[in-house]
Amino acid sequence: MFRKTTFLFLAFSFSDVFADNIKQSIQILNNANLIQMKRIKIATENLVNVNSFYANKTPYRRKIITVENRYDKKHKSTLLHYQIKHSNWGFNVKYDPFHPFANQMGYVKFSNVVTEIEKADLMEAHRGYEANLATIEMSNSLINKTLEVIK
Secondary structure, eight states: HHHHHHHHHHHHHHHHHHHHHHHHHHHHHHHHHHHHHHHHHHHHHHOOOOOOOOOTOBBBOEEEEEEEEEEEETEEEEHHHHHHHHOOOOOEEEETTTTTOOOOSEEEEEEOOOHHHHHHHHHHHHHHHHHHHHHHHHHHHHHHHHHHHOO
C-alpha cells in the first residue's frame, strides 16, 4: 500500500511539473507570436507607406523593431522587451525637378523603405508565427494526452 501511494504521489508530482513546463512553453510561444504580429504589422506599414510623405514634405522613414530579453527583478523572470524605432538608413535621392517636393536643385528625397527587404521580413515573420502556432497546438495536445493517461 505504501509503495502504491508513493507511486501515485510521484506520478501526480511529475505530471504537475510536466504540465507547468508545457504551460510555460506555451506562454513563451504566445509572447513570441505577439512579437511576430508586431513584425508583420510594421513590415506591412512600411510597404504601404513606401511612397508616402509627411505633412512637412519629408519622406516616410522605415520603422524597425528591436527585441531583447531583460531580467525583471520584481517578477524574478526574463521578459521580452521590444521597441519600435525609425531606421537610420539614408533617404533615397532622385533627380526630378518637376516633383512638388523637389529642392532648389531638383532633387527629391524618397522613403528609405526597400520593398524586397520588407517582403522578406513579412514572409519570415509569417512563417515564424505559423511555426509557433503549430508548436502551441502540439503542446496543448501533449497536455490533453497527459491528462487522459492520468485519468
